[in-house]
Amino acid sequence: METLLGKHWHHLPTQEIIELLDTDPQKGLDLFEVKRRQEHFGPNQLTPRKGKSPILRFLAQFHNPLIYILLVASVITLVLKDVVDAVVIFAVVLVNAIVGFIQESKAEKAIEALAKVVATETTVIRARKQLRVNATELVPGDIVLVKSGDKVPADIRLIRSRDLQVAEATLTGESVPVMKEAEEILPKETILADRRNMIYASTLVTYGQGEGIVIATGDNTEVGRISQLLSEVKILETPLTRKIARFSEILLYVILSFSAITFIFGVYRGEPIVDMLMAAIALAVGAIPEGLPAAITITLAIGVARMAKRRAIIRKLPAVETIGSTTVICSDKTGTLTQNQMTVKAIVVGDQYYQVSGTGYKPTGEILAQEKRINLAETPALKECLLAGMLCNDSVLLEKAGVYDAQGDPTEVALLVSGLKAGLSSEKIAVEYSRLDSIPFESQHQYMATLHAVTETQKRIAYLKGAGEVIIEKCSTALDSFGNKIALDKPKIFQQINELAAQGLRVLAFARAELSDNINQLRPSDISTGLTFLGLQGMIDPPRPEAITAVKACQNAGICVKMITGDHALTAAAIAKQLGLQRNTESKSQLPPVLTGKEITEYADEQLITAVEQTSVFARVSPEQKLRLVEALQSRHHIVAMTGDGVNDAPALKKADIGIAMGISGTDVAKESADMVLTDDNFASIEAAVEEGRGIFDNIVKFITWTLPTNLGEALVIMAAIFSGTILPVLPIQLLWINMTTASVLGIMLAFELKEPDLMLRPPRNPQAPILTKTLVLRLLTVGFLILLGAFWLFRLELRNGASLAEARTVAVNTVVMVELFYLFNCRSLTRSMVSIGILSNRWLVVGVIAMIILQLLFTYIPIMNRLFGSAPINVISWLRILTVSSIVYIIIEIEKWLRMRSEQKGIRDSNLKTFCQGNG
Numbered sequence: 001m002e003t004l005l006g007k008h009w010h011h012l013p014t015q016e017i018i019e020l021l022d023t024d025p026q027k028g029l030d031l032f033e034v035k036r037r038q039e040h041f042g043p044n045q046l047t048p049r050k051g052k053s054p055i056l057r058f059l060a061q062f063h064n065p066l067i068y069i070l071l072v073a074s075v076i077t078l079v080l081k082d083v084v085d086a087v088v089i090f091a092v093v094l095v096n097a098i099v100g101f102i103q104e105s106k107a108e109k110a111i112e113a114l115a116k117v118v119a120t121e122t123t124v125i126r127a128r129k130q131l132r133v134n135a136t137e138l139v140p141g142d143i144v145l146v147k148s149g150d151k152v153p154a155d156i157r158l159i160r161s162r163d164l165q166v167a168e169a170t171l172t173g174e175s176v177p178v179m180k181e182a183e184e185i186l187p188k189e190t191i192l193a194d195r196r197n198m199i200y201a202s203t204l205v206t207y208g209q210g211e212g213i214v215i216a217t218g219d220n221t222e223v224g225r226i227s228q229l230l231s232e233v234k235i236l237e238t239p240l241t242r243k244i245a246r247f248s249e250i251l252l253y254v255i256l257s258f259s260a261i262t263f264i265f266g267v268y269r270g271e272p273i274v275d276m277l278m279a280a281i282a283l284a285v286g287a288i289p290e291g292l293p294a295a296i297t298i299t300l301a302i303g304v305a306r307m308a309k310r311r312a313i314i315r316k317l318p319a320v321e322t323i324g325s326t327t328v329i330c331s332d333k334t335g336t337l338t339q340n341q342m343t344v345k346a347i348v349v350g351d352q353y354y355q356v357s358g359t360g361y362k363p364t365g366e367i368l369a370q371e372k373r374i375n376l377a378e379t380p381a382l383k384e385c386l387l388a389g390m391l392c393n394d395s396v397l398l399e400k401a402g403v404y405d406a407q408g409d410p411t412e413v414a415l416l417v418s419g420l421k422a423g424l425s426s427e428k429i430a431v432e433y434s435r436l437d438s439i440p441f442e443s444q445h446q447y448m449a450t451l452h453a454v455t456e457t458q459k460r461i462a463y464l465k466g467a468g469e470v471i472i473e474k475c476s477t478a479l480d481s482f483g484n485k486i487a488l489d490k491p492k493i494f495q496q497i498n499e500l501a502a503q504g505l506r507v508l509a510f511a512r513a514e515l516s517d518n519i520n521q522l523r524p525s526d527i528s529t530g531l532t533f534l535g536l537q538g539m540i541d542p543p544r545p546e547a548i549t550a551v552k553a554c555q556n557a558g559i560c561v562k563m564i565t566g567d568h569a570l571t572a573a574a575i576a577k578q579l580g581l582q583r584n585t586e587s588k589s590q591l592p593p594v595l596t597g598k599e600i601t602e603y604a605d606e607q608l609i610t611a612v613e614q615t616s617v618f619a620r621v622s623p624e625q626k627l628r629l630v631e632a633l634q635s636r637h638h639i640v641a642m643t644g645d646g647v648n649d650a651p652a653l654k655k656a657d658i659g660i661a662m663g664i665s666g667t668d669v670a671k672e673s674a675d676m677v678l679t680d681d682n683f684a685s686i687e688a689a690v691e692e693g694r695g696i697f698d699n700i701v702k703f704i705t706w707t708l709p710t711n712l713g714e715a716l717v718i719m720a721a722i723f724s725g726t727i728l729p730v731l732p733i734q735l736l737w738i739n740m741t742t743a744s745v746l747g748i749m750l751a752f753e754l755k756e757p758d759l760m761l762r763p764p765r766n767p768q769a770p771i772l773t774k775t776l777v778l779r780l781l782t783v784g785f786l787i788l789l790g791a792f793w794l795f796r797l798e799l800r801n802g803a804s805l806a807e808a809r810t811v812a813v814n815t816v817v818m819v820e821l822f823y824l825f826n827c828r829s830l831t832r833s834m835v836s837i838g839i840l841s842n843r844w845l846v847v848g849v850i851a852m853i854i855l856q857l858l859f860t861y862i863p864i865m866n867r868l869f870g871s872a873p874i875n876v877i878s879w880l881r882i883l884t885v886s887s888i889v890y891i892i893i894e895i896e897k898w899l900r901m902r903s904e905q906k907g908i909r910d911s912n913l914k915t916f917c918q919g920n921g
């Protein structure tokens with residue numbers, strides 16, 4: 001086994017490879033051998049590239065213009081011989097870096113953990129059985145089956161292939177899928193991109209099927225050799241963090257200009273240069289919101305973790321933010337909005353309607369005609385229709401102690417169950433009709449076909465099942481109820497399909513083709529015309545109850561929910577009605593209007609855009625058409641979330657603002673293209689993610705609303721003192737203390753704030769909205785000036801009452817801190833009062849507040865702190881004054897909030913909701 005490396009696998013005949021790897025394509029490896037090889041080769045995964053070392057990451061914390069200023073300040077202070085101040089400034093920088101480092105590491109860990117949740121599964125043959133295993137368990141010699149939608153789990157030499165196409169962009173950079181061919185033996189020097197008989201780890205199967213032998217795993221694969229795995233979400237960067245970075249930069253220049261003006265003004269008035277320099281630095285330090293980037297990062301990371309708990313895994317971080325502003329969710333029907341628990345309820349053969357009793361996968365139930373149990377021997381046409389459903393089928397139903405477990409497509413399981421209920425036996429028919437070949441179901445073709453050799457007659461028969469329109473087009477004759485061949489009556493069959501679909505049943509049509517005896521492989525051209533129509537089976541797939549609630553919640557939140565399905569228009573409409581998708585349908589019995597895939601193709605762009613906005617149900621839509629729907633919605637500035645699971649959904653998932661893949665039923669291709677993966681395939685999880693997304697954004701806004709005004713207040717105190725020529729009420733070093741403690745002890749706790757109850761009753765946020773809104777500017781000025789007034793007034797009052805300068809300054813510092821602390825409570829909700837949120841509902845905030853109070857007591861009463869920061873103990877009366885000022889600020893802001901909410905008339909908000917989502921009605 002050691003000699004496996006460096007072999008020219010594409011050049012060797014398959015038999016030699018089988019011998020080299022000591023395997024067997026029919027049986028696969030036995031489990032003991034697998035275990036032995038797993039121990040020898042290790043898991044089939046790439047060793048994660050070691051990130052930057054912790055030391056480098058810690059040093060990176062200093063790479064920030066704000067920190068540069070502080071470091072320069074520290075050096076200047078040292079040169080000016082004020083060692084204590086210099087040390088304190090440096091300590092501030094250090095503490096800031098440590099806090100930033102810890103928060104960033106935590107955030108990265110939270111995101112790294114997500115990568116493990118979305119594991120790739122693969123199909124192998126081991127010990128004669130076909131199994132689904134985690135791709136990490138593969139070993140060289142394993143026989144692996146791949147099909148359209150799969151990510152290739154290891155480097156594999158093909159032994160069988162059928163129309164296999166693989167997108168190898170990850171490896172060769174070539175985005176167009178390449179054809180693969182198992183049969184070939186290629187020259188030794190063939191380059192990687194041309195090795196048609198090999199498929200490589202990390203590439204994606206876009207079409208067809210293949211089977212092959214694993215020749216390399218983990219770091220020994222080609223992708224392992226060229227690079228090492230980088231998990232998808234690593235860098236904590238989103239449009240918002242970039243916006244904030246730009247905003248901080250502008251802010252920095254503004255603040256520096258103010259500092260410079262203050263410095264020049266002070267010196268011009270004859271103040272000592274050194275004092276003015278320190279004041280200018282203090283101003284800059286006070287005004288710069290150092291905690292902002294860290295707070296946003298940590299809020300986003302907490303959000304990602306909260307979403308994961310609610311079964312929505314974020315793959316690309318910007319999605320955390322964008323999902324909160326979603327205006328339209330386009331969701332698949334089957335499995336996402338419905339339970340994907342199919343049960344055949346009705347069968348139509350010839351003119352005869354049959355009912356099927358029983359629910360779920362348990363094959364106990366009966367097939368009834370006019371309420372009487374049927375006898376299969378007397379209904380040959382029904383038998384043929386059921387047989388088609390069981391033979392043209394890849395699903396498996398297993399029974400263990402009376403419990404039924406199904407594997408495969410639920411539509412196919414339902415057909416298996418209906419056959420069993422009639423008394424057919426899977427094992428027996430598998431022997432009587434041995435399968436020679438198949439054409440798998442693909443959404444865009446909407447049918448599946450299998451080729452069988454009838455053991456008794458040695459005749460070749462193909463069975464087909466699929467969407468009514470597709471199957472009927474291929475037929476020229478039909479079976480009547482007694483099994484006689486008659487001419488095809490298309491209008492009658494379409495009528496029957498409509499009758500079943502209008503009840504919300506998913507309808508499958510069945511057909512048969514008698515082929516010549518020498519055919520062993522099935523091609524689409526063999527079954528394109530002249531088939532015999534066998535009948536219809538209609539199955540229910542009830543809506544998920546939680547999806548009905550979630551749809552309503554989305555509509556209340558101003559989000560349009562649109563259902564996009566490959567199913568029949570009437571089936572779609574009936575299910576949409578049960579889901580409450582179109583509330584403005586005029587009469588209760590009326591079904592919502594449906595736009596079909598055919599219309600989507602025929603409509604011109606403008607016509608489509610209007611139609612798409614006004615419709616909630618889209619039927620017989622092929623995955624390719626989803627892209628056009630996304631584009632139409634985006635042209636009207638909608639933020640579109642789109643779900644998908646198949647290979648062909650990938651372009652639409654990429655194009656959508658939020659591409660959502662299904663974790664259970666989704667292909668690897670869809671998952672790779674998505675921004676978010678649902679671990680339970682459930683629509684309700686999308687709604688949960690929107691809610692979390694909105695909550696995250698709210699908390700970021702809360703932090704900004706808290707930090708900017710308090711920073712302004714601190715800067716104003718210094719500026720006012722210099723411009724009015726009075727003594728500084730707060731020393732530069734004291735301002736540093738305020739800044740460092742409040743940002744890391746108070747502000748950050750807003751990241752843990754719980755979601756507001758009206759979160760899903762507001763219209764979606766406009767992602768283009770500026771950071772500085774009118775409300776925020778007003779708040780900025782109000783709080784900024786209140787801090788200035790409060791600190792100055794109490795400072796003056798203390799001095800007038802005979803307090804020392806140190807005592808008066810301590811009062812001023814405590815005033816600034818306490819106003820910030822009280823104001824933090826104002827910021828816990830942007831719209832409601834703290835009483836209605838519950839004072840203790842955010843435990844972290846309570847911890848922060850207590851810590852802040854302790855820190856201020858230390859600052860005021862501990863001698864060493866008095867020496868370091870120039871503070872002094874103050875008496876109870878002073879504290880009472882401080883608390884009075886802080887409470888007044890709190891009350892003023894609450895009144896401002898109340899007035900603002902009153903003026904934001906509800907009527908306006910309601911009309912907003914309507915214009916956002918016309919389809920909701």
Ligand code: ATP
Pocket residue numbers: 332333334335409411412441443444446447448465466467468506507508509564565566567568
């Ligand atoms: P969505 O998941 O997007 O809501 P869907 O799953 O209902 O859509 P498709 O899977 O594309 O849509 O199915 C479209 C049609 O193809 C169905 O209405 C059905 O008639 C037919 N069909 C579905 N599954 C199979 C299958 N396994 N074999 C043959 N035909 C099928």
